[in-house]
Amino acid sequence: MCGIIGYCGPRPAADILVEGLKRLEYRGYDSAGICVRSEDDLSIYKKKGKIADLKAYLPETIAGSTGIGHTRWATHGEVNDVNAHPHSSGDGSIAIVHNGIVENFTPLREKLEEDGYEFVTETDSEVIVHLVDSLYEGDLERAVKRAVLLLKGTYGLVVMHKNEPGVLVGARNGSPLVLGIGESEMFLASDVTAIIAHTKQVVYIEDGEVVCLTADGYRTSDLKDRPVDKTIDVISWELEEIEKEGFTHYMEKEILEQPESILRAMQGRIESEYATGHLGGLNMTRQELLQVERVKIIAAGTSFYAGMVGAYLLESLARIPASAELASELRYRNPIVERNTVYFAVSQSGETADTLYAMRELQRKGARVLGICNVVGSTIPRESDGGVYIHSGPEIAVASTKAFTSQLTAFYLFALMLARMRDMSIEKGAELIRYLEAIPHLIDEVIDRKESLIPLARKYHRAEDFLFLGRGINYPVALEGALKLKEISYIHAEGYSAAEIKHGPIALINEETPSVFLVPDDALREKVISNMKEVKARSGQVIAIAVDGDDEVASIADDVFFVPRAHELMYPYLMVVPLQLFAYYTALELGRNVDQPRNLAKSVTVE
Numbered sequence: 001m002c003g004i005i006g007y008c009g010p011r012p013a014a015d016i017l018v019e020g021l022k023r024l025e026y027r028g029y030d031s032a033g034i035c036v037r038s039e040d041d042l043s044i045y046k047k048k049g050k051i052a053d054l055k056a057y058l059p060e061t062i063a064g065s066t067g068i069g070h071t072r073w074a075t076h077g078e079v080n081d082v083n084a085h086p087h088s089s090g091d092g093s094i095a096i097v098h099n100g101i102v103e104n105f106t107p108l109r110e111k112l113e114e115d116g117y118e119f120v121t122e123t124d125s126e127v128i129v130h131l132v133d134s135l136y137e138g139d140l141e142r143a144v145k146r147a148v149l150l151l152k153g154t155y156g157l158v159v160m161h162k163n164e165p166g167v168l169v170g171a172r173n174g175s176p177l178v179l180g181i182g183e184s185e186m187f188l189a190s191d192v193t194a195i196i197a198h199t200k201q202v203v204y205i206e207d208g209e210v211v212c213l214t215a216d217g218y219r220t221s222d223l224k225d226r227p228v229d230k231t232i233d234v235i236s237w238e239l240e241e242i243e244k245e246g247f248t249h250y251m252e253k254e255i256l257e258q259p260e261s262i263l264r265a266m267q268g269r270i271e272s273e274y275a276t277g278h279l280g281g282l283n284m285t286r287q288e289l290l291q292v293e294r295v296k297i298i299a300a301g302t303s304f305y306a307g308m309v310g311a312y313l314l315e316s317l318a319r320i321p322a323s324a325e326l327a328s329e330l331r332y333r334n335p336i337v338e339r340n341t342v343y344f345a346v347s348q349s350g351e352t353a354d355t356l357y358a359m360r361e362l363q364r365k366g367a368r369v370l371g372i373c374n375v376v377g378s379t380i381p382r383e384s385d386g387g388v389y390i391h392s393g394p395e396i397a398v399a400s401t402k403a404f405t406s407q408l409t410a411f412y413l414f415a416l417m418l419a420r421m422r423d424m425s426i427e428k429g430a431e432l433i434r435y436l437e438a439i440p441h442l443i444d445e446v447i448d449r450k451e452s453l454i455p456l457a458r459k460y461h462r463a464e465d466f467l468f469l470g471r472g473i474n475y476p477v478a479l480e481g482a483l484k485l486k487e488i489s490y491i492h493a494e495g496y497s498a499a500e501i502k503h504g505p506i507a508l509i510n511e512e513t514p515s516v517f518l519v520p521d522d523a524l525r526e527k528v529i530s531n532m533k534e535v536k537a538r539s540g541q542v543i544a545i546a547v548d549g550d551d552e553v554a555s556i557a558d559d560v561f562f563v564p565r566a567h568e569l570m571y572p573y574l575m576v577v578p579l580q581l582f583a584y585y586t587a588l589e590l591g592r593n594v595d596q597p598r599n600l601a602k603s604v605t606v607e
């Protein structure tokens with residue numbers, strides 16, 4: 001989704017802005033632009049397309065050491081050069097970049113037009129620059145504060161004025177904004193990846209706050225002009241972690257990193273002596289944990305599927321009723337918050353608007369909401385009542401992979417903890433820990449076999465539709481397999497419970513629609529095999545992900561990929577990795593932009 005970068009300091013701003021925008025590319029965008037204060041004027045350059053297109057359009061040198069930049073992911077108005085940010089006031093004295101949506105932009109625009117302001121774009125963001133202009137009386141910070149008070153909706157924005165050299169003003173409501181503190185230079189960004197090459201010292205700007213910065217300092221205040229004291233956080237990620245390090249794509253790198261990322265999610269969180277999990281950040285006493293009678297999980301996309309697996313684990317291990325629900329749906333159905341229920345908001349980015357707003361709605365009703373997030377310092381973990389960081393490291397590819405398996409790990413540990421406080425014996429707990437600790441090694445084995453998925457991708461990449469079928473704890477994995485394939489290859493794919501196909505989807509089966517069956521050696525194996533036979537009987541092609549040595553499955557399926565044997569609750573890890581790789585290789589066969597698939601954004605900060 002849209003990205004923001006701002007710079008003031010001694011260095012040429014244009015280079016830093018373009019480099020920052022390049023690092024924000026992974027979020028998804030369709031146009032980009034920068035504005036630099038150059039020779040007492042604001043110079044704006046913006047282009048539809050990729051950063052490379054913008055770069056090609058820029059003059060060789062752009063003087064000026066203060067500027068703002070933006071990658072746009074269109075919401076209002078088509079994708080073209082004019083609608084790209086930055087936007088400027090009619091006389092070119094003010095420039096603005098904005099993330100979010102101005103919900104009341106129509107009445108604001110009408111009023112501004114009545115007052116003689118001319119609009120040149122179709123964007124909602126343009127109203128902000130004219131509003132600031134209409135309220136400017138020689139003090140940019142003050143004008144921004146007055147302007148944002150008139151806005152309904154969400155914003156993360158940065159503004160500059162040609163008459164205030166070296167000054168940037170940022171404001172936030174609902175769209176992330178982080179200040180980076182360098183040596184005699186300052187940065188503003190929507191995401192730390194844009195600035196980590198320059199500084200690790202950051203200040204997270206909160207909703208309702210405004211920051212005014214120059215190269216040498218910054219001031220944070222609220223909309224009533226009261227100073228706000230902020231703490232400086234230090235980013236723990238290293239720059240190398242957001243580099244490709246020799247891989248062709250971030251997605252490939254992130255899939256192959258999973259043995260380590262899962263290990264990181266586990267590290268320091270297992271108490272071997274008591275055979276239980278230890279999640280220090282939950283902010284809940286043992287007594288409070290003991291009183292938990294129900295767990296509800298809210299999330300979107302891949303994180304939702306991880307939540308479905310989590311609910312399954314909580315019920316089967318801890319015998320606690322648990323369910324997962326799409327955050328976007330929960331928010332608008334006036335959810336009932338029950339006593340002794342703990343909620344989890346699961347989000348890789350920690351910024352997904354659907355999940356964040358659902359969390360706030362639940363909190364308003366008195367719920368305790370814990371976060372399971374990856375991005376440290378993002379909004380969901382900051383606003384949640386406690387939670388677990390999964391420590392996957394930066395996930396740059398738009399398609400989520402390593403975050404999924406680390407989210408699962410957080411749920412295994414939480415379920416183990418609750419189970420051990422209830423019925424699970426120390427022996428059973430120790431056994432489960434052994435199975436869990438074996439997972440990184442077993443995923444290594446799956447990864448060692450990855451080459452055998454390439455011929456499958458070659459064979460099936462021309463299919464127009466796919467079904468992904470699993471049962472029990474692997475049903476959400478089938479949904480995730482379908483999501484991975486459709487988002488990066490653009491092949492239509494549906495995930496179903498294998499049991500469900502006879503209730504409708506079997507009508508889709510013919511020789512052109514392959515079905516991917518997940519067949520672990522669990523209690524439902526026989527049932528899944530029957531479903532495979534039903535598909536074969538209708539001339540459907542079957543790709544099975546089965547367990548080493550399962551000759552019966554191999555004899556039915558057209559193609560099979562084997563994973564190592566494991567405890568039946570551990571198969572989601574081993575089944576999802578081949579599905580991620582299959583999607584990746586299929587997208588490569590089709591020549592897709594794997595890391596930045598069309599229309600998608602990494603962090604979805606609008607509803």
Ligand code: F6R
Nearest residue numbers: 301302303347348349352399400
């Ligand atoms: C799929 C994908 C999305 C995200 C969803 C939620 O590969 O990346 O479906 O899972 O947008 O994002 P987070 O986890 O950041 O809340």
